[in-house]
Amino acid sequence: DIRMTQSPASLSASLGETVNIECLASEDIYSDLAWYQQKPGKSPQLLIYNANSLQNGVPSRFSGSGSGTQYSLKINSLQSEDVATYFCQQYNNYPTFGSGTKLEIK
């Protein structure tokens, strides 16, 4: 199976800052990557698919990039409602997930 190594495990940033979360795949996944946001007590919400396509209704301050084995999620102008755990998922082979990044406001 394809292993997804996500970093950092936790992140604390100030309102208005830009944050980056990384996922490294154990092999080339050809941009078959999604990013999700999960707020406490809620179900995951799809943010990005195909590495850089923004899901309908997701604010444009979220963006995804990457190729091959390296991918990142960028959040511009951090807002209080962005407090959540973020995780990546590859679907090049049967799906596997990153371990998650817990984002807090400083």
Add this chain to the structure above:
Amino acid sequence: EVQLQESGPGLVKPSQSLSLTCSVTGYSITSNYWGWIRKFPGNKMEWMGYISYSGSTSYNPSLKSRISITRDTSKNQFFLQLNSVTTEDTATYYCARYLLLQCLDYWGQGVMVTVSS
């Protein structure tokens, strides 16, 4: 609006079977693909399998001998059965809809299942 809701027992004894139902409203399960995913304590997530619009299935190889996903199109529901559970199957179980058999664009709220005697 597409909505999914998991239901089932919150406590299962070791060696027994875990059975969950996903009830879908706002969209027919005879379209798209529909999956089960679980999140373990400590936040590791695992894809378990899916059932397609035609009723075909695909399972995580690590679960293949224990898992079955079926459906009832008349009720717009699909089901998860996991046999011979152990304490390691304790997790929050989610059902979800696939976007183009890639990622998952609608999720249920999740149901926590504890395996314990």
